[in-house]
Amino acid sequence: MKDAHQPRPHRLSRLPAWFTRWLGYRASPPPKLPDWLIWLWTWIAAFCGISVIQAVFTYSHYFVERGAPTIVASYGASAVLIYGAVDAPLAQPRALMGGHFIGALSGVIITKLVHLVPTEERYLELQWLAGSLACATAIVIMQITSTTHPPAGATALLAAVNADVRHLGWYYLPIILLTSTLALAVALVMNNIQRRYPVFWFQPAVSIPAKPSPDLGGPEPKDADGAKGVEPSCVSVSSSEDVAKVGTSPV
Structure with a gap:
């Protein structure tokens, strides 16, 4: 008989292992690494991630001609999360991509509204x-959409207070999307060499323990004294006379 509480196999388990490992899927958890090795991979990943972003925006004439910044400063803080705290919920792809985009969108819209003066x-x-x-608006929207990513608060702030970013206008949005994609691509490669990233893509897995059932071979419920199948009895006492009766009645 098939166990009704047996978890379903992960949808990525059907794909080749050499491919799914770069998406964060493992049939079994990776071995625990010594601290020095974690620090080494964090340094390499952060260096590569920041370098790739700067290289794209520095050597691409398309972005240079449009005055795009070499790198949006808030991604320095994102690097701490996605390369150094790879297991943190705030570092997962949904938070990275969604958080920065919400921050940029909120910043551009509100800046344009205030700029109507x-x-x-x-x-x-x-x-x-x-x-x-x-x-403030970006933070609340991130909370509502479950995309909270602390560095994205700076992404929203830069759109309003940094002149170079403010003059980009709506062009700030594709720059943020591309930067987030580049940062994520490096994380998928570097963080999956001896570590695992992401822990989840869109929603964390929730394990709900199955309720024991005697029909499925589970233990029968026990009371506090360890007796099986005995329901506790309750006596309603409403007056001092009832107390006396309970005390003298045979058990």
């Missing part, structure tokens, strides 16, 4: 308001 000087006077609104 008549003059640039007036906007600079209200720049503090745009930055505060952008960051």
Whole structure:
């Protein structure tokens, strides 16, 4: 008889192991690494990730001509998470991609709304308001969508308070998407050599323990005294006379 509580096999288990390992899937958990080896891989991964992003935006004439920054500063903080704290929920792909995009979108929209004031000087006077609104709004939307990624708060803030980023306007969004994709691609390669990343893509796996059932060979419920199948009895006592009766009645 098939166990009704047996977990279903992971959908990636049907694909070749050499492919699924780069997506974070393992049939069994990877062995525990010594600290020095974890530190080494963290350093290599962070170096490669930041270097790849800067190389793309520095040597691509398409981005240079449009005034794209070499790297958005908030990705330095993302590197700490996705290369150094690979098991953290805040470092998983959903948080990385979704968080930064929400931060950029919130920052651009709110900045453009505040920028409707008549003059640039007036906007600079209200720049503090745009930055505060952008960051606070991004945080709440990330909470609602389960994409909380702390560095994305800086992504929203930069759209309002950094002149170079603010002048990008809507072009800031594809830059953020590409940067997040490059950072994630490096993480999938470097973090899966002797570690595992991601722990999950969209939603963490939830293990719900099965309720023991005698029909499936599970143990029968026991009371506090260890007796099987004995239901505890309850006596309702409402007055002092009832107490006396309970005390003198035979058991």
